[in-house]
Amino acid sequence: MTANTRDRILDALELLLLDKGMSHVTLESVAARAGVSKGGLLYHFKNKDALLAGLVRRLADRANQQLSDHMDRGQSVAGWYLQTPNPDDTVDAVELEIYRSMLATMRTIDAAAETADDEVQQALTEMMDNWSDGLDNEIDDPVHADIVRLVGDGVYLRALLGLPQIEPARYRRVVDRLLGHRGEPTTE
Template sequence: MTSTTRDRILDALESVLLDKGMSQVTLESVAAAARVSKGGLLYHFKSKDALLAGLVERLGARVEHQLAETRAKGGGVAEWYLQTPDPRDKSEAVELELYRSMLATMRTVDATSGAGGDGVRRALADLMNSWSDGLDAEVGDPVRADLIRLVGDGVYLRALLGVPPIDPERYRRVVHLLLGR
């Protein structure tokens, strides 16, 4: 986990979202989970909407960081989009942080309303559209890019719903097929 107070607050927000759901997200519950005062939370995030916007902003930063690392290792957007972290593997800490951030952010979409909720939905849609653009540009074949996108989205949907993932070896074969290996 991260160490700044702002990141501790966002980590706490993710935990509340993942453990209890959006209905339990209040400034008070997040402050308590982060072990900061409500005033301390409000210093970093002026409202619940600002807190949720901070979650999406950090998700975007984590995506950029992880995608840059994948590219530095010779990978591409498609490979990155299809990866799934193993929560037991501590060497995958960066991937797991992104995975938690994505699932937590997805939990906010249906439950948010009003202008702040629209902003979260729009920011998440913009982020996902940027991944789609990257897949389209990298893969070249729009149908194959859509298949990669749908499989990757399905992995997150299964995790969001708490459905067990498919067998890792079988999923590895799916990824190899999609990536043309």
């Protein structure tokens, strides 16, 4: 089995979550959608909880790569965290992948909370802690870091829920204020 098989399995899980919801996710349904045997799926993920945690970890890897690229362009963690997700932006394939993965992951959170699954919760906690650590390391004032974190979370949640975004010019002013006018490009 190759890493491509692992990604096919996670893609199949993501599509099932987006198309049908958590109630339709079984090891058999994911394997069938991925075009692998159940044994092939179990080679990569020992059970359903490991499969769901794998989805969260892939999301974290994708987002961390996007953050790294953002920082390589001389931009800040806070600027990345405050960007507005645009699910209609097919030009930025990475952003679209992250958006879809985040939406699918949101559907696993409810199930993980209900079953008290430690592996999925741990993967989610690690992902969010990593981003929080980046903000805390960049912003001297912990309260300011929390405000950036909460604004970024709220903007992303609005997008995931399909709610209208804040008017772009107004949001640029919010970001400018939060970033302290560091001369960074603001979000659109």
